[in-house]
Structures are given as C-alpha cells and as structure tokens.
Amino acid sequence: MGCNWYNLEPACLKETYVGLINSVIFNDKWFKVAVCFIAFNPIFWNVVARLEYRTHVLTKLAGGARSGCYLLALTIFSLGIARDLSFEWAMRAQPTSPVLDSELIRNLGRLCIGAGQVLVLTSMYQLGITGTYLGDYFGILMDNIVTAFPFNVSNNPMYHGSTLSFLGYSLLQGKPAGLVITLFVHTMYSIALKFEEPFTAAIYAQRDAQRAKKD
Ligand SMILES: *[C@@H]1O[C@H](CO)[C@@H](O)[C@H](O)[C@H]1NC(C)=O
Numbered sequence: 001m002g003c004n005w006y007n008l009e010p011a012c013l014k015e016t017y018v019g020l021i022n023s024v025i026f027n028d029k030w031f032k033v034a035v036c037f038i039a040f041n042p043i044f045w046n047v048v049a050r051l052e053y054r055t056h057v058l059t060k061l062a063g064g065a066r067s068g069c070y071l072l073a074l075t076i077f078s079l080g081i082a083r084d085l086s087f088e089w090a091m092r093a094q095p096t097s098p099v100l101d102s103e104l105i106r107n108l109g110r111l112c113i114g115a116g117q118v119l120v121l122t123s124m125y126q127l128g129i130t131g132t133y134l135g136d137y138f139g140i141l142m143d144n145i146v147t148a149f150p151f152n153v154s155n156n157p158m159y160h161g162s163t164l165s166f167l168g169y170s171l172l173q174g175k176p177a178g179l180v181i182t183l184f185v186h187t188m189y190s191i192a193l194k195f196e197e198p199f200t201a202a203i204y205a206q207r208d209a210q211r212a213k214k215d
Helices: 010-022 029-055 057-062 065-093 103-132 157-173 176-214
Strands: none
Touching: 010 176, 029 057, 029 065, 029 176, 057 065, 065 103, 065 157, 065 176, 103 157, 157 176
C-alpha cells in the first residue's frame, strides 16, 4: 500500500501516524533533557516573576526594577539557549522518517521557521526587553497595548513564533521526535498563558483604575 502523509484512507492514516510515533526514541537521554527544559522554563519564569511581584526580590538583588528585569531576561534567555541546544542534540539521536522525507515537507519547514522567526523578532522589536521579559511584574508597564504587527496576527507572537520554529526544524530535519516535542512545547505555552494572561490583565486593569482616579 502506497501510504504517505497525505493519503487519508483510514488504514493509511493509522500506518503513517502510528509509524511516526513508534519511531520516536523516548528513552534517549537528550530527548529527556529537552523535555525537561521545555517543561521547566515557563514554570521557572512564572514562579520567579510572581515572586518578584510579591517580594521585589530581583529588584532588591539587582538594585532596581529595570536591572532586575534585565537579570531575569538574561536568565530566561540562557535557559532558552540550553533548551534549544538540548533539542538540537536530541534531534541528532532520533531517526528521520521516510514519511517526512520530501521536498514539500522541507519547504513547509523552512516556511514555518521563517514565519516563526519573524513573529519572535518583530514581537521583541515592538515590546523591547522589559516588555518581552515580564517587565509588568516589576512595575514596568507599557504605556499602551501594542496592536501593530505582529500583534494584529497573533495575541502571543513570542509563544506562537517559538512553537512554529520547533515545528519548522522538525519538518526540515524530518524528525517525528521533533513533532512530539513541538506538541509538548505548544502544551506548555498554553498552560503558561493560562497563568500569565489573567495576571497581566489584572496588573494593567489596576494601573488603568489608578490613572482614571487621577484624571
Ligand atoms: C497587520 O499589520 C501589517 C502591517 O501594518 C499589515 O500589513 C497586515 O495586513 C495586518 N494584518 C492583519 C491581519 O490585519
């Protein structure tokens, strides 16, 4: 049977997708390390940012809100590099799948990487360092909510861009294990947003209420 990823006959669907999952080496050391970083990083920055909001621990440590936020930014950035390196090493140990071995898939991968990088970089450009790295928890708020690109195409361009990049590299390299990791990245970011969005909304609502009182 000529099964391919775009062959939607039920028997083929099963053969293709069960085959993809079965080829993943879940027991590989770097695969586990990558999964740990992907789970740990968003938990880390949410816990630390809330701790900062309640106790100003980083502000005190760094001698100012802005320096505190830069310290957190540097830490999150380094954790991100560790995560990306472990992902890269994990992918090397994983088999490539013949199902994903086509120029169409690789081009789709390149497209995802490109779109992902555009989202991440333009988001950083719009928000700056403090806006990107949880400055609101330090009391460094944006004057206005940014609605310009990329925020007119995505509510969370950082997270969507990062997820798209993982997807892109997995497709480009033809690694089913990368697709599994991408799904996990997406899950972790979705969970993180459940904590971050209401908290940030509350911080800004508080600021707006204070502004209204002054007027
Ligand atoms: C978002 O903004 C960009 C740049 O201003 C614009 O080119 C694009 O059409 C906008 N997209 C949507 C969906 O509004």
